[in-house]
Amino acid sequence: MTTTRSPTTGPDPVVLVCDPGSSSLRLVLAGPEDKVVASRHIEQPPGSPAVAVAVDEFLNKVVARPVRAVGYRLVHGGPALTRPALVDDEVLRAVRAVAGLAPLHLPPTLDLLDDLRRRLPDVPHVVCPDTAFHRGLPVVAATLALPAPWREKYHLRRYGFHGLSYAWALRRTGDLLGRRPDGLHLVMAHLGGGASVTAVRDGRSVDTSMSMTPLDGVPMCTRSGAIDPGVLLWLLEDDRLTLREVTDGLYHRSGLLGLSGLSDDTRDLVVAADSGDEAACLALDHYTHRLCREIAAASASLDRLDALVLTGEIGWDQPEIRTVVCAGLGILGVQPPVRDRLDADGPVSAPDAPIPVLVIEPREDLELARETFAALDAREDRGAPRTSRREQPVPTATAVRHSPIASINPYNNEIMREFPPMPEQAVDHAVREAHQAFPSWRDTSVDERAALVGRAAQLMRERAEQLARLVTREMGKLIRHSRVEIDLSARILQYYADKAPVLLADDPLDFKDGSATIINDPLGVILGVQPWNFPVYQTVRFAAPNLVLGNTVLLKPASNTPQSALALEQLFADAGAPRGVYTTLLVPGREVYRVIESEVVRGASLTGSDRAGVSVGETAGRNVKKSVLELGGSDPFIVLDDDNLDRSVEAALVGRLHNMGQSCVSAKRMIVISEVFDRFVTALAERMRGLVPGDPVDEATTLAPVCSEQAAQTLVDQVRDALDKGATAVVGGGHADHPGAFVQPTVLVGVTPTMRAFREELFGPIAVVYRVQDDDEAVSLANDSPYGLGGAVFSSDIPRARAVASRIESGMVWINHPTSSEPELPFGGIKRSGYGRELSHLGIKEFANRKLIVTMGTDAPITDALG
Ligand SMILES: Nc1ncnc2c1ncn2[C@@H]1O[C@H](COP(=O)(O)OP(=O)(O)O)[C@@H](O)[C@H]1O
Ligand SMILES: CC(=O)OP(=O)(O)O
Ligand SMILES: [Mg+2]
Numbered sequence: 001m002t003t004t005r006s007p008t009t010g011p012d013p014v015v016l017v018c019d020p021g022s023s024s025l026r027l028v029l030a031g032p033e034d035k036v037v038a039s040r041h042i043e044q045p046p047g048s049p050a051v052a053v054a055v056d057e058f059l060n061k062v063v064a065r066p067v068r069a070v071g072y073r074l075v076h077g078g079p080a081l082t083r084p085a086l087v088d089d090e091v092l093r094a095v096r097a098v099a100g101l102a103p104l105h106l107p108p109t110l111d112l113l114d115d116l117r118r119r120l121p122d123v124p125h126v127v128c129p130d131t132a133f134h135r136g137l138p139v140v141a142a143t144l145a146l147p148a149p150w151r152e153k154y155h156l157r158r159y160g161f162h163g164l165s166y167a168w169a170l171r172r173t174g175d176l177l178g179r180r181p182d183g184l185h186l187v188m189a190h191l192g193g194g195a196s197v198t199a200v201r202d203g204r205s206v207d208t209s210m211s212m213t214p215l216d217g218v219p220m221c222t223r224s225g226a227i228d229p230g231v232l233l234w235l236l237e238d239d240r241l242t243l244r245e246v247t248d249g250l251y252h253r254s255g256l257l258g259l260s261g262l263s264d265d266t267r268d269l270v271v272a273a274d275s276g277d278e279a280a281c282l283a284l285d286h287y288t289h290r291l292c293r294e295i296a297a298a299s300a301s302l303d304r305l306d307a308l309v310l311t312g313e314i315g316w317d318q319p320e321i322r323t324v325v326c327a328g329l330g331i332l333g334v335q336p337p338v339r340d341r342l343d344a345d346g347p348v349s350a351p352d353a354p355i356p357v358l359v360i361e362p363r364e365d366l367e368l369a370r371e372t373f374a375a376l377d378a379r380e381d382r383g384a385p386r387t388s389r390r391e392q393p394v395p396t397a398t399a400v401r402h403s404p405i406a407s408i409n410p411y412n413n414e415i416m417r418e419f420p421p422m423p424e425q426a427v428d429h430a431v432r433e434a435h436q437a438f439p440s441w442r443d444t445s446v447d448e449r450a451a452l453v454g455r456a457a458q459l460m461r462e463r464a465e466q467l468a469r470l471v472t473r474e475m476g477k478l479i480r481h482s483r484v485e486i487d488l489s490a491r492i493l494q495y496y497a498d499k500a501p502v503l504l505a506d507d508p509l510d511f512k513d514g515s516a517t518i519i520n521d522p523l524g525v526i527l528g529v530q531p532w533n534f535p536v537y538q539t540v541r542f543a544a545p546n547l548v549l550g551n552t553v554l555l556k557p558a559s560n561t562p563q564s565a566l567a568l569e570q571l572f573a574d575a576g577a578p579r580g581v582y583t584t585l586l587v588p589g590r591e592v593y594r595v596i597e598s599e600v601v602r603g604a605s606l607t608g609s610d611r612a613g614v615s616v617g618e619t620a621g622r623n624v625k626k627s628v629l630e631l632g633g634s635d636p637f638i639v640l641d642d643d644n645l646d647r648s649v650e651a652a653l654v655g656r657l658h659n660m661g662q663s664c665v666s667a668k669r670m671i672v673i674s675e676v677f678d679r680f681v682t683a684l685a686e687r688m689r690g691l692v693p694g695d696p697v698d699e700a701t702t703l704a705p706v707c708s709e710q711a712a713q714t715l716v717d718q719v720r721d722a723l724d725k726g727a728t729a730v731v732g733g734g735h736a737d738h739p740g741a742f743v744q745p746t747v748l749v750g751v752t753p754t755m756r757a758f759r760e761e762l763f764g765p766i767a768v769v770y771r772v773q774d775d776d777e778a779v780s781l782a783n784d785s786p787y788g789l790g791g792a793v794f795s796s797d798i799p800r801a802r803a804v805a806s807r808i809e810s811g812m813v814w815i816n817h818p819t820s821s822e823p824e825l826p827f828g829g830i831k832r833s834g835y836g837r838e839l840s841h842l843g844i845k846e847f848a849n850r851k852l853i854v855t856m857g858t859d860a861p862i863t864d865a866l867g
Contacts (some may be wrong), residue, residue, distance in 0.1 A: 013374075015319065015367040016120075017071040017162075018112055022214075023193035023221060023264070024431025027058045031068070038062045039365065047108035055112070059119060069124045072374030073164055073364055075105035079155040079266075083413055084132070084375045086805050087113060087125040095127065101213050106253055128371040129542045133163025133200070134205040136709050140763040141207040141301070152404075152588070157462025160831040162312075163189040166198055168367040169311045169360040172345050176358055177307065182735060187295050191321070192312035192362060193264075195220045199290070199298035202720075203732070204713070207301045209294050215250060218290045221264035224254035225290065240866040259283035266318045288321060292328035299332055299701040303724070308334055311360040322348060324358055330851035361671065378412075404842050405559045410476035410705040410741045411695055419586050421561050427591055428598075430583045434525040434552045435600035442522050442550040446500050447729040451550045454497030455575035456544075460490040467536060467567060469697060474561050475532050476705045476741065477659050477698050484658075488821065489540040492839065495823035500548035503844050521849040522550030523626070524602035525594050529616060530565075531608045532558035532707060533662045535677045538607050539568055541827070543582060544690040545844035547572075551602075554595065555584045558608075562705065564585055593619045603627060603847045607664075610832055627847050628836030630664065630828055632761045633789030635819055636782035637667035638776065638804060642676040643796035647816075649683040655792060655818030657745070659693075660704045661765045662711075663832070665812075665819040668762055677771045681749060684767060685731040687713040688745035692736040697758035703739035712741040722748055722757040732766075758787070775800070779807045789829035790819030811837070 019026040024044040027041040040062070042054045046365035063251070073683070074081065076361040078098030085091050092113070099106040116509075117125055127279035142158045166188055173188075174181035182203035189197045195218045198208040205681040209217030210227075219225040235241045240248070249258075257264035258284035262272055299305055308329070314321055319340040326349075327336045333355045337348035342359055346658045349357040388792055406417040422430070441449070460467065468482035477485075506516040528542040535557060541554050557565030565584045572582040589612065596619045598606050603626040606616045613631040620627035639648050639656055655667030673681045694701035706712050716735055723729060732746030751757050757768055782791060796799040798815065805813040811820055811829035821827050821839065836846050 014068040015071055015072075015369055015372045016067045016069075016116075017365055017372060018109075018116070018442050019073045019365045019368055020105060020109050020112065020511075021193050023225075025051050025055070025108075026365050027055065027477070027721075028365040028369065029062060032373055034366045034369070036361075036366070045104070045108070048109060050754065053107075055115070057115075065125060067120065069126055069372050069376050070115060070120060071126045071128055071368045071375075072109060072366055074127040074129045075110060075161060076102040076159065077127075077131040078159075080418075081129050082132055082135045082414070083358065084126055084128045084371045085374065087117070087127055091127060092503055103247070107216070109143055124376065126372045126375040128368050128375075130161045130163040130165075131159040133166050133852065134160030134208055135711055136712070137208070138205055138206055139710075140685070144211065152590075156212055158208065158211040160196070160205060160365075161194065161210045161214045162196050162198070162362040163205075164367040165192075165311055165362050166205065167192045167547070168276055168363045169309055170200060172360045173309050173358055176345060177356070179306075185306050185311050187298045187302070187305060188309040188311065189291065189295060189325075190312040190362070191291075191310065191314035191318075193221050193318070194223065195225075195291075195312065195314070197298050199296040199301035201717070205283035205712055207298055218257040218294050219237055219259070221266075222252050222255050222257045224250045224258070233363065235411045242850050248830070256283045256287060257259035258767060259286055261528055265316050268320060270318065270320045273275070276597035278853075284321070284324070288324040291321075291325050295325070295329060296332060305332060305355050307356040307358050308332075309358045309360060311362045312364060316342075316359055316361050319348075322359065326649075350516055388714065405562050405565045405586050406559065407474045409473050410455065410707050410709070411473075411697075412740060413709070417563060417852060421588050421591075422585060424594075425586055425589075427585060427595065429827075430554065430585060431525065431595060431600060432555055434583055435580075435817065437578055438524050440550045441552055441578065441581050441682070444550070446548065446550075447502055449550060450497045451498040452572075452576050453500070453544055453548050456572055456770060457490050457497055458471075459571050459575055460486060460493060460540075463571065464490070465569075470567055471535055471561075471564050472696050474564055475707050476696055477692050478701060478704045479663075479699065481659055481704075482609040485534050485537045488823075489536045492537070492540050492823045493544050496544040496548045496844070500844075501839050502649070504549065504848075507850075509852075511854065514854055514860060516852060516854045518850050518852055519849050520549065520850060522546075522552065523847050523849055525554060525600050526551045526847050527554045527556065527592070527601055529556045529592055529604065529606040529608060529612065530558065531578070532561040533659060533664075534567055535564035537821075538562060539565065540642070540845070541821075541838050542605050542607075543568075543572070545839075546847055547577075547582065549844055549848055551847055552581045553583070554601070555582070556587060556589075556595070557772075559586060559588065579790055596620055596625065597623055601625070605836070605838075605846070606630070613834055615771060626847060628838065629834030630789075630836070630838065631662040631832060631834040632787055633666070633829060633833050634759075634785045634787040635665055635670045635790045635792070636778075636785075636808065637670045637791045637818065638778045638782060638791070639672045639676055639680060640778070640793065640795035640804065641673065641797065642679065644794075645679060645683065648794045649680060649687060650790070651794065651818050652684055653681075653687050656767045657688075657816075660706055662687075662706060662763050665821070666763075667792060667818055669768055669785070670780070671781050672769055673775075673778065674771050674773050677769070681747060681769050684769070685747045686768070688765070689731045691745050693736050694744050703736065703742065703745060703765070703867065706743055707741065709741045711763065714742045715743045715762060715766060718760060718762055719746055719748065719766060721756040722751055725755050727751045727755060727757065761787075775804050779804055783809045784806075786832040787829070788831035789833035790814070792818050795859065835865070 019030045024043045027040045040058050042051050044050045069230045076098050080094035144156050170181045186200040194214050196210045199206050203610045217225050221467045260279045260476040269280045326334050336351045339348045347356050348359050388433040466485045468486050471482040472479045504520045509516040526546050531537045546553050569584040604620050605628040606618055607630040610631045613629040617627050691703035693703040696704040727748050727750040730747040732744035736742035736744045741763050752767050790812040791808045791810045792814045793801045793804050801815045824840050826837040826840040826842040
């Protein structure tokens with residue numbers, strides 16, 4: 001059967017959209033602003049011959065004028081496609097790779113793509129993943145409780161589906177409630193051929209009932225939904241059923257059809273149940289029971305329930321089911337509907353019902369049209385990108401990636417490049433090469449090694465702009481911050497090139513019986529594990545001193561900054577580094593431990609998270625290898641008086657916002673003496689308020705994204721926790737009103753020890769300002785932290801500032817300047833911030849064998865030795 005629904009004529013037929021569901025295909029010719037020019041709903045499974053005929057007819061008869069693009073609902077984007085994407089061979093490969101995860105949907109979609117690309121070869125074809133809406137699922141919800149190696153190898157996780165429908169219904173809900181979608185807490189149920197339930201918190205999907213495949217969750221028309229996995233194992237065991245039979249049974253013969261033995265169509269079942277058919281009654285009762293269960297479960301992810309939203313053909317058009325579901329949710333405050341039929345989206349609950357129940361017409365097709373237009377606009381804006389951003393609201397980002405090693409621009413989530421992780425043999429080979437390169441590198445003179453590092457400095461200056469742009473595109477910092485990073489990195493290289501002979505000179509000791517000297521020998525192969533926040537600077541500050549010392553280095557970069565890492569490796573190669581002296585390992589984190597355990601690796605230096613630090617330190621310790629750890633920080637920034645308040649505020653701004661707050665020595669806790677507090681907070685908030693979000697490559701932008709939408713969500717959750725527990729946001733407090741990983745610059749006051757913001761590192765543009773009465777209270781608050789990296793004290797009374805600085809438990813304190821880094825100054829911390837020092841004369845000795853050589857005269861008396 002084919003039907004044409006609710007067309008409203010529009011002037012400009014521009015895009016053709018194809019919305020394949022499991023039981024029907026909808027074709028729509030759509031103009032901008034949700035205008036439907038023509039549409040056809042073919043109520044047959046896509047892929048069936050009747051559908052092919054109807055598609056043919058639609059294209060030949062209805063699509064009379066050229067279309068600008070064709071958009072397709074892509075039920076499963078898999079790990080690679082987390083945004084709408086223009087179809088090319090790579091995209092098709094990515095879709096084919098996951099076709100088996102959605103067997104009802106993806107094979108017919110691929111056929112449709114094939115057919116329409118042949119018929120309309122000159123227009124762009126855009127796939128819009130249903131899974132994109134859920135790409136920012138919190139890790140806790142996205143994780144499947146399966147063995148880690150399986151999860152990693154097969155990208156097993158919860159993806160979530162029906163995203164186009166949810167995106168549409170979320171916006172409509174905002175319209176109906178007169179509220180911004182990004183402030184809403186909702187449970188939404190899409191009930192169609194497939195069915196799912198989603199918890200939406202602040203406009204973002206935070207949990208959803210379908211997981212890796214659209215077979216999970218509530219029972220559906222012909223699909224089982226979640227069942228005991230043990231049942232499947234048992235059915236497959238001893239060949240009770242074949243895999244093919246089980247697959248067919250779960251996808252085609254279960255759910256409402258399996259329960260009723262009658263029909264998969266709720267309309268038939270309602271009629272049959274009314275006439276007393278027991279199986280039909282059981283089917284509907286079980287369906288509504290499971291829905292209630294899932295909706296109640298979803299509500300546990302929310303702080304409050306602003307509305308229950310029902311959509312999908314069944315949610316929209318099957319009042320009997322709505323009534324039973326609402327009646328079963330009294331525990332949530334949901335009351336039975338007071339209205340049956342609706343002509344347009346709206347509430348079915350009473351006006352004074354505590355929880356509004358809204359029913360929204362499913363319009364995946366129109367959402368698809370919007371996304372297709374957006375992809376076209378993005379393409380025109382930027383040449384021809386592969387991916388485009390969704391319109392607002394932007395669902396949060398993803399930990400989902402095709403490869404765990406990928407450059408994804410946090411400004412627009414464009415996947416710039418993905419890298420397959422190096423196989424184990426390649427890693428072993430690289431370790432061997434580094435080991436083999438060591439003896440000859442050790443035996444070159446310090447001057448030769450310094451000359452190489454000097455050439456690297458020169459190349460870095462020459463390539464500064466190119467490198468800065470790469471860093472900005474890869475991790476999102478403002479372009480001027482990237483330039484500062486590259487400049488500092490070049491100066492570090494130059495410092496070690498110039499100073500190496502002095503820093504590595506022998507160290508004679510006073511020894512009464514002969515001559516004693518400490519010489520600085522290299523140790524061998526050293527592994528550096530480096531983070532993404534300063535992908536060039538952190539790497540250089542590890543590599544430069546070790547190379548001039550004579551160690552060979554292996555570099556494991558963060559998995560989101562592989563291109564910066566490779567650009568650096570190239571730079572050292574171009575500077576003349578012999579093979580094996582400087583090698584980048586593009587490997588997942590777990591490989592690090594195998595490398596440290598390797599016989600020939602003599603030490604490891606890590607800058608990164610506490611967790612990674614603990615593991616690296618532990619592995620190195622177990623293998624009796626030296627390690628240097630530079631971990632998190634929660635640096636105090638203490639303002640003692642109002643002398644130069646403008647300067648202190650300026651310093652606070654720089655200290656907190658450099659690198660968008662994603663620095664271990666960021667001014668994370670501002671501690672201000674009471675008399676100055678109010679003026680300080682007002683001035684700081686004023687400065688923060690004026691920041692302008694935008695493309696970080698653009699010089700005019702002053703607010704950059706944080707490194708990923710996941711990171712943005714974590715920050716917003718930390719802030720929200722503080723606000724919920726009584727803190728105040730003087731400015732900011734949530735996501736910035738800009739697509740991508742943007743967070744509002746925020747000033748929090750009234751933070752107390754029960755709040756996450758008190759103990760956790762806030763890795764973004766969030767300033768927490770504490771009021772203290774005097775210097776003693778400032779010091780005791782400063783030291784009330786598990787971390788001890790840097791710190792800053794502001795006062796024109798230098799002795800007073802020094803007295804405070806001397807009592808701060810940290811590795812570095814700066815007076816009258818935010819904590820910073822320079823080549824000649826040691827960098828490192830104490831407590832949970834780690835141990836060891838980088839940079840300066842101290843950094844170069846961390847992986848040196850400070851070997852004692854004692855020379856005695858040939859006639860010196862031989863005494864009894866100790867030791
Ligand atoms: N008025 C209705 N029109 C179409 N389908 C309805 C209606 N009421 C209930 N349904 C149910 O919704 C299902 C179709 O939902 P739909 O979302 O179009 O399917 P698909 O999974 O193909 O996207 C039908 O199988 C039927 O059970
Ligand atoms: C994901 C899914 O099940 O889609 P549909 O409901 O259209 O079959
Ligand atoms: Mg559907």
